[in-house]
Amino acid sequence: MITVSNKRIYLSSPHMSDEGYEMQYIQEAFDTNWIAPLGKNVNEFENEFADKVGSKTAAALSSGTAAIHMALKAAGVGEGDIVFCPTLTFSATANPIIYQNAIPVFIDSDNETWNMSPKALEEAFEKYPNVKAVIVVHLYGLSANMDKIMDICKKHNVPIIEDAAESLGTYYKGKHTGTFGDYGIFSFNGNKIITTSGGGMLVSDNEERISKVRFWATQSRDPARHYQHSELGFNYRMSNVVAGIGRGQLKILDKRVEKKKYIYEFYKRELTELERVAFMPINDWNNPNYWLSSITLSGKVRPLDIMEALEKENIESRPIWKPMHMQPFFEKYDYFGEDIAENLFNNGICLPSDTKMTDDDLNRIVEIIKGLWK
Ligand SMILES: *Cc1c(COP(=O)(O)O)cnc(C)c1O
Numbered sequence: 194m195i196t197v198s199n200k201r202i203y204l205s206s207p208h209m210s211d212e213g214y215e216m217q218y219i220q221e222a223f224d225t226n227w228i229a230p231l232g233k234n235v236n237e238f239e240n241e242f243a244d245k246v247g248s249k250t251a252a253a254l255s256s257g258t259a260a261i262h263m264a265l266k267a268a269g270v271g272e273g274d275i276v277f278c279p280t281l282t283f284s285a286t287a288n289p290i291i292y293q294n295a296i297p298v299f300i301d302s303d304n305e306t307w308n309m310s311p312k313a314l315e316e317a318f319e320k321y322p323n324v325k326a327v328i329v330v331h332l333y334g335l336s337a338n339m340d341k342i343m344d345i346c347k348k349h350n351v352p353i354i355e356d357a358a359e360s361l362g363t364y365y366k367g368k369h370t371g372t373f374g375d376y377g378i379f380s381f382n383g384n385k386i387i388t389t390s391g392g393g394m395l396v397s398d399n400e401e402r403i404s405k406v407r408f409w410a411t412q413s414r415d416p417a418r419h420y421q422h423s424e425l426g427f428n429y430r431m432s433n434v435v436a437g438i439g440r441g442q443l444k445i446l447d448k449r450v451e452k453k454k455y456i457y458e459f460y461k462r463e464l465t466e467l468e469r470v471a472f473m474p475i476n477d478w479n480n481p482n483y484w485l486s487s488i489t490l491s492g493k494v495r496p497l498d499i500m501e502a503l504e505k506e507n508i509e510s511r512p513i514w515k516p517m518h519m520q521p522f523f524e525k526y527d528y529f530g531e532d533i534a535e536n537l538f539n540n541g542i543c544l545p546s547d548t549k550m551t552d553d554d555l556n557r558i559v560e561i562i563k564g565l566w567k
Contacts, residue, residue, distance in 0.1 A: 202508040202554055203547045205384040205485060208449065215441030222433050232433035238440050239394075245443060246361075246369040248377065248396035250403045253431035253439070254410055257358040257380025257393035262289035263406045263429065264354045264376035264395055265326060270295050274325035277317055279309045280516040281534035282330045285380075286356050287517050295325065299518045301530020305474060307537060308337035313530035314345055320527075326352050331360035331370045332514070333543070334386070334453070334484035335473060339365050339373050354378070358393075361386050362450040362482035371396055386449050386484050387442035389435045452548040453483035456555065460486050460544055463559040467566050468492050485543040487513060489536075494565045496542040502561050503545070513541030 209215050218234055227233065235253050243251040254260045270276055272294040278287050280299035290297045300317055303310035309329055318324065327346050329337050346353050353374030357363070360370040361379050371377025377396045381389035397403050408414075413426030431439075457472075464470055469492030475481060490496060496512055503510050515538050518528035545558055 199507050202545050202550060202558070204509045204511055204543065205386075205546050206549070207383050207388045207390070208548045209438075210441055210445045212445075213441075214444050215438045218437030218440045219434055222437050227433050231430060232436075234433045234436035234440055235431055238431075238436040238443070241440060241443055242379075242394055243396060245446070246372055246377070246379075246396060248369075248372050249398040250400050251394050251396045252403050252406045252410065253436055254393045254395060254406075254429045255431055256391060256429075257356075257378055257382060258285040258289060259410070259427070259429040260378035260380075260393035260395040261286065261328070261354065261356060262292050263410060263427075264378055265289055265293050265295070266409065267376060267395075267397075267399075267402045267406055268326045268352045268354060270325045275321050275323065277314065277321075277324055277327040278517065279328070279330045279332075279534075280518045280528060280530070281307065281332065281514055281537060282356065282517065283358075283514055284517065284520065284522075285358070286328060286330055287523060290328075297517070297523065297526050298324075299516070299523070299526060299528045299530075301528075301532075302534045302537060303338070304533055306338050306476065306479075307332055307335055307473060309342060310530055310533065311338055311341040311345060314342060317527075317529040318345065318349055320529075322349065324349065324351050326354055328354045328356055329374065330356040330358075331363055333473060333487050334360050334363045334482035335475070336360060336363050336365040336370045336479050336481070339370075343373060352376070358382075358385065359484050360482060362446055364480040366478045367480075372398075375399065376402075381439055381442070386453065386482055387439070387446050389431070389439040389442065392431050392435050392439060449548050450482045453486075453546060454481075456546050456548075456550065457483040457486040459552075459555050460488075460559065463555075464488070464562060467563065469494075483546070485546045487541055487543045489513075489540040490542070491540060496540065498565055499542055499562055502565055503558065506557070506561055508545055508558060508561070510545055511543050513537050513543065
């Protein structure tokens with residue numbers, strides 16, 4: 194096949210609604226001169242978001258990372274506390290543990306979910322029974338094995354924080370990811386399934402804790418006329434303009450999930466016949482958002498071969514996250530498990546999953562990949 198087009202194809206890029214919903218909400222903020230701080234878009238985005246995922250309440254923040262930081266603080270994590278964290282994740286999951294001067298202990302994945310291994314989690318509890326919080330991540334829109342993980346955490350009476358940054362639109366047994374734990378966080382960073390250009394959300398059924406987070410996130414200003422502070426403050430709130438983008442994007446979330454699923458099924462149909470290719474695990478209790486279509490390779494063709502062949506044609510792809518226990522900054526911390534996350538990192542690749550791709554784009558990609566098997 195001769196490639197006629199060489200237009201850039203992204204891994205996952207911002208995709209505003211065809212209807213222009215985002216601009217309508219932004220325009221409203223301009224018309225009322227309510228650009229910042231907070232305002233109607235922020236309040237409504239929080240309400241609409243909480244409704245969408247089925248949580249009692251939500252706080253709109255400046256990033257998903259800020260949301261994890263606030264969740265840890267709300268869960269009472271402080272200096273010297275142990276926090277369990279999956280090793281296979283983006284560093285933004287683990288960094289806020291350090292912001293709180295706490296100590297991360299990393300947990301391996303399992304092959305069944307690519308997410309936290311319940312077995313490794315139990316081993317970690319044996320050595321560290323006094324854990325302050327457990328962070329669970331739902332990578333690439335695949336949900337973790339929540340029943341098992343929650344059973345283990347309940348037994349030890351430890352709060353769960355779900356990092357659902359990549360799993361907005363993902364349901365586990367019919368319930369939205371991010372609403373199982375005591376806290377759930379979401380990200381609206383540029384490459385996530387919906388974006389506000391940058392932003393995050395913290396959800397919880399604990400209204401008292403969420404209003405406390407709103408207080409901390411606006412510099413911990415005590416209710417006094419003068420500037421009075423009895424606690425450390427943060428500047429972590431979302432702006433009213435950014436929240437307008439979020440309200441518009443939320444309206445078309447289901448459409449984006451539909452397209453992400455279409456992309457995954459396209460790859461599956463076209464690439465499944467290739468030798469030694471395995472697709473990311475879709476369990477029957479899992480209703481994923483298919484954020485990034487990912488595969489692992491166990492034959493002669495390596496992830497780097499695919500990445501280089503695609504890059505030559507101006508197409509973006511990337512490796513699976515490099516585990517935290519292998520990172521120079523984090524390798525000094527304890528780790529439980531085998532080498533499952535490491536194997537996923539060594540053998541995995543995230544294929545282009547941009548929702549603006551056409552069938553022609555997808556055909557271009559699969560032809561390039563298939564070419565490596567010839
Ligand atoms: C994107 C992401 C975050 C961080 O979100 P930001 O909004 O970029 O701060 C955290 N955890 C995971 C797993 C992510 O993919």
